[in-house]
Amino acid sequence: MSNLYKNRVEKEVKKFSKREKDFRNGAIVYQILVDRFAPSENLEIKKDLYKYPKVLKAWDETPKPGPFNKDVKYWEHELEYWGGDLKSVISKLKYIKDLGVDVLYLNPIPESLSNHKYDASDYMKISKEYGTAEDLKELCDRLHQEDMKIILDGVFNHVGINNPIYIEAQDPKSDKHDWFDFNEKYPHGVRLWADVPSMPEWNLENEKVRDYLYRAKDSVIRSYLRNGIDGWRLDVAFDIGYKFLSELTENAHDEKKGSLVVGEIWNYPKDWLDSIDGVMNFTFRELTKRAINGDLSPKQANTYLDQMITDSNMEGLLKSWLILDNHDTARLTDQIKDDKDRKLAQVLQFTLPGSPNVYYGTELGMEGGNEPLSRAPMRWDMVNDSNETYRWTKSLIHMHQNQRALKIGDFISTRAEKIIAFERKTDNVDDTVLVFMNPTDKEVIEDILIADSKIMNFSNFDIILGDGKIIDFWAGFIKVSLKPKAFVVVKPNTKVVESYTAYKRV
Structure with a gap:
């Protein structure tokens, strides 16, 4: 065996084995608002x-x-509650597990006046409506027993006006006065996040603020990690910036090796992945929506996918969350009205590199426009096997969880012009998955070069999901036929027929 071949094989095996052991890669993430997910049994x-x-x-x-309620400086819909709590979340863990979830992500739970909790008045206390630290510990333990992880939403760019540190800091003589950016030139006398009156921003340039949030042993981020959570989703992480994100992530990893820090970053992912484990990949979301609605041609979609993935580091992309909807957007059913288009978008969500993020109720087809309409209580009456959307979502999750290449595989682009087409592959050819999609209104047939030396001439392909026709495969070229708004996900058939398979030594 030549050293060149041996070294390549050993490197590939090691790379994919390492990815497979890391829960952060290609995980199915399920997002819930604690107040809206399950009714409290002790209301x-x-x-x-x-x-x-x-x-x-x-x-x-x-x-x-x-x-807007001028008395408390909040919009009234921010103060409306539906009564869910951590114990009611625990009561639904079987549902979450049966759905096929790897990671449960909770929107903020610290003490605050609002229902969204993005305005913490005390990071170290659980909001009483949601329960106690003991309830959170029980939820962590129960999830870990089921081989699932838990990620909390961390809001470390700003706090709420009811936070005692902020109240104290308003005194110019306080030693915490410089924990915020007070300036008489500002309309409210202090720098606010997005000029929201109830959310003053931390002065992160102050080392004592960073000590309090994530550097000290008893800091907010370290304390929660030490007490059982597995990572943080950082709200408005783009506002925290490269330098402080890098420092924050390093401290989280120091406290809990292998913990996940993923940021709400709407920007192009490339440079941000040098400072954080993963991003919420809004570039994927925008590219997907534009490709599905016809603003991008299949050729452009292939080009931009290749550019984004080539520019960004794959290890970071695998840990990044692939989202189509969440608490800040309209629900998927409202964004993409056509059922076929919606399914195409979801196929990309579950086959491209990353961790698919399912917003509670999306798996059921819940409707809802922009916030607060998208934050309605979970429709448990829609959980049944006659719900086609529910069955469809479970089939996507099952596919993703059972195809190794979709969880941890590399991405191989194509130069197809009529069809969105790409490959996911690992060190093992048996894992290979090919994805073909026609987002147009016309039937298409295209010859596409698949740049993979392991796929054998005359190969047959097994359909994993979808409806399309693989006409033939010759010397790297595959001929694919797809009806309008159709897709097909396939893998090469490597099985022995009678006594022979061309795949026996690759």
Whole structure:
């Protein structure tokens, strides 16, 4: 065996083996709002927690935009609650496990006035409506027993105006005055996140602030990791910036090796992946939507996918979250009205490099426009096998979980012009997956070069999902036929027929 071949094989085997052992790569992530996911079993006991300016709503009511409450500087829909808590989340773990989830991601849970909790008044306390530190510990333990992980939403760019540190810092004589950027030139006298009156920004340039948030042993980020969580999703991570994200991520890893730090970063992923484990890949989302609605041709989609993935480091992309909807967007059913188009978008979500993020209720086909309409209570009445969207989503999750290349594989682009086409591959040819998609309104047939030396001439292909025709495969060229708005996900058939297979030594 030549050293060149031997070294290449050993390097490939080691790379994919390492990826496979890391839960962060290609994980199925399920996102929930604790208040809206499952009804509390102890609501009567908790009712005193929802006094003015808060309002407790019935589970079958739908959120609606409300007026601004000048007394407390919040929009009224930010103060409406539906009563879910950590214990009610625990009661639904079987559902989450059966769905095929690897990682449960919770929107913020620290103490604050609002229902969204992006305005923490005390990071180290669980908001009483949601439960206690003991409830969180139980949830962590139960998830770990089921071989699942838990990620919390961390809001470390800003706090709420009710935070005692901020209240103290308003005194110019306080030793915490420079923990925020007070300036009389600002409309509210202090720098605010997106000029929201209830959210003053931390002065992260102050080392004491960074010590408090993530550097000290008893810092917020380190304490939660030490107490059982497996990582953080960072709100508005783009506002934190490259330097501090890198420092934050390093400290999280120091506290818990292999923990995940993924950021809400709407920008092109390339440079950000040098500072953080993964991003919420909004470039993927935008590219997908434009390709599906016809703003990008299949050729352009192939080119831009290749560019994004080539520019970015694959290890970071595999840990990045592939999202189509979440709490900040309209639900998928409202964004993409046509069922066939929606399915095409989801196929890309579950086959491109990364970790598919499923927003609670999307697997059921829940509807909802922009926030707060997209944050309605979970429709448990829609959980049944007659729900076609539910069956479809489970089939996507099952495919992703059972195809090694889709979880940890490299991405091989094509130069197809009529069809969105790409390959996912590992060190083992048996894992190879090919994806072909026609987002247009016309039937297409195209010859596409598959640049993979391991796929044998005259190969047959097994369909994993979808409906398309592989006409033939000759010397690297595959001829694919797809009807309008159709897709097909296939893999080469490497099995022995009678006594022979061309794949026996590759």
